[in-house]
Amino acid sequence: MPSPVSADRSAAQPPGRDSVETLITQARRLKGDVDAVRRDTRSDAADPEERWQRALYDLALHQLDDLDAHLAQLRDGPQPTAPVPAATTAVRPAQAGTPRGSLLTRVGSAEWNMLTDEATWSGELYQILGRDPAGPALTLDELPSLVLEEDRPRLTSMVTDCLIDGRPIDGEFRIVRPDGDLRTVHMMGEPVLGADGGTASMWAVLRDVSELRRSQLAVRETRDSLHRHRRREQTEHRIAAELQEAVVPLWRGSPRLPHEAPPALDLAAHRLSTAPSGAIGGDWYDALELGDGQTLLSVGDLTGHGVAVASGMAMLLGAVRGMAMAGTAPGPLLTLLNRLLDTAVQPALGSAVCCRYRPGSRTLVWARAGHPAPVLYRDGAGRRLDTPDGVLLGATPGAVYGQAEVTLRPGDLLLLHTDGLAPGHGGSTGGDPLLDLAPRLGAARSAQDCVRMIVEAFGGSGRANDACVLVAEVTS
Structure with missing residues (x-):
């Protein structure tokens, strides 16, 4: 040109x-x-x-x-x-490497x-x-x-x-x-x-x-797809967080059970959350006065994250409450809960500890399914309660769960928690950092103070998963 x-x-x-x-x-x-x-x-x-x-x-x-x-x-x-003849169509030196x-x-x-x-x-x-x-x-x-x-x-x-x-x-x-x-x-x-x-x-x-x-x-197109994906994740996270907060409040300090006067147990609970943008898990805690004057104490965890897990956790907690109100003992309750998960549309795995406390005899009847056993603090020392192990909920169809019984004393502290509180600990072997808290918890004035100490010790930043902790102190 x-x-x-x-x-x-x-x-x-x-x-x-x-x-x-x-x-x-x-x-x-x-x-x-x-x-x-x-x-x-x-x-x-x-x-x-x-x-x-x-x-x-x-x-x-x-x-x-x-x-x-x-x-x-x-x-x-x-x-x-x-037009260039066919014999001269070879790549020219100027085009080498193109x-x-x-x-x-x-x-x-x-x-x-x-x-x-x-x-x-x-x-x-x-x-x-x-x-x-x-x-x-x-x-x-x-x-x-x-x-x-x-x-x-x-x-x-x-x-x-x-x-x-x-x-x-x-x-x-x-x-x-x-x-x-x-x-x-x-x-x-x-x-x-x-x-x-x-x-x-x-x-x-x-x-x-x-x-x-x-x-x-x-x-x-890929940018728009990424934006839609992120908006969907944000929406799902918000829904899961709202559902979790409605069912398992972040903090429950020294609630007074409605018909106890004076209360037989001083109760406090806390849910340790991950970062605000972290995935919502299926951890729960619960304390409920039953019709016969007994008290239901439970903690558990449904595996996974997101809306489906949060809604599954709410369903599972509702089932625990309903069966406990109907008088089902902890062992049979977990057996029925396992059957419920086994028949669910979406397969899921969970773990749980379920306890019934009888204030008249200060007796605790409890069972567990693939979950850390409760910790009992007494006279400045702590130990895990002994009971036959139970498999994870939803893992084995037809599984049957046994239960154990222990008599408590005034001043005893009972700690129930989920795996995320102290990952890798909670079994019957190896070191258990929760037991080292016994002297400090023994000097606490209330269950709420105990929970604060536990949160200070194990609730630091960088937590990978949610965790729940429930403390019950025998007052009379």
Whole structure:
């Protein structure tokens, strides 16, 4: 294409070959670095954020391919308009290192002479538009025949504004190649003034940006998918948190059971939550006065996180309360609870400790299912209560749970907790840091003070899972 004098300035002189070669080297080095990082991401990843990252890497590579191709053309000059014989179609040295699918043939140029109605195209433009290089270049009147019908008004407007008002062209339209392939073309150009000041011709650079636009579309779609995924997660987290708070309040300090006067147990409980954005688990605690004057004490944990687990925990706690109110003893209660989980639509696993306290005899009847045994603090020392082990709820159909009985004394402290309080501890062997709290808890004035001490010792930041703690002190 000739170097015309545009409507407002002379054409810029091309940079030196050495400087362009340096830019090409830098662009290809950067492209290699980006591609190396891109290969570490999975295109078929289930995580929406990983798919979005992969799409961004693809887009960056397309843009670097584009830059590489532009610089190579700037260095080598335009391809000839005449078709190249098959024997000479080998990759030229200038194209060495250019990846397959490069944009090297996707940038073309054209000039339309308004005085002679002649058109001149570069060889690249014939390839972009899918035209035979041996055929004539299309005039401005003929060019819309290649353009998708709904984009023709846009092309007409750009050309008219350029020729009549002297405005630069900068816009896109879609073309349909003779082989039926749909391509997106970006066109930039200016009017060229003649000696009399009138528009003598129009020149333009046309780029095939189809791959670039597809990559940008992939980025938008994966970004939107990521945003939807995050909004859904936020909504589910809020619902689960509200459900958890409604069923298991964060703090329950020294509640007075409604019909006890004076109370036989001083009770306090606390739920230790993860960070505000952390997953909501299925931990619960409960203290309930039963109709026969006895008291139900229970803690448990349903495995998993999210709304389904929070709602399952609420269902499980409701079942515990209902069976306890009906007089079911702890062992048979866990047997029925296991059967309930086994028949649930969505299989789940859970653990629990269930206790009934009889204030008249100060007797505690209790059972457990795959859960840490309660800790009894007495006379400045602590120990885990002994009972036959029971399997996790929902793990073994038809499992039967035994129960144990222990007589308490005034001043005794009973601690029930879930696994998240002291992970890795709570079995019958190995060190148990909860037992080391015995001297401090023995000096506490109330169950609420005991809970505060336990939270101070085990409720630090960085907690991976929720946990619940329930303390009962025998007062009389």
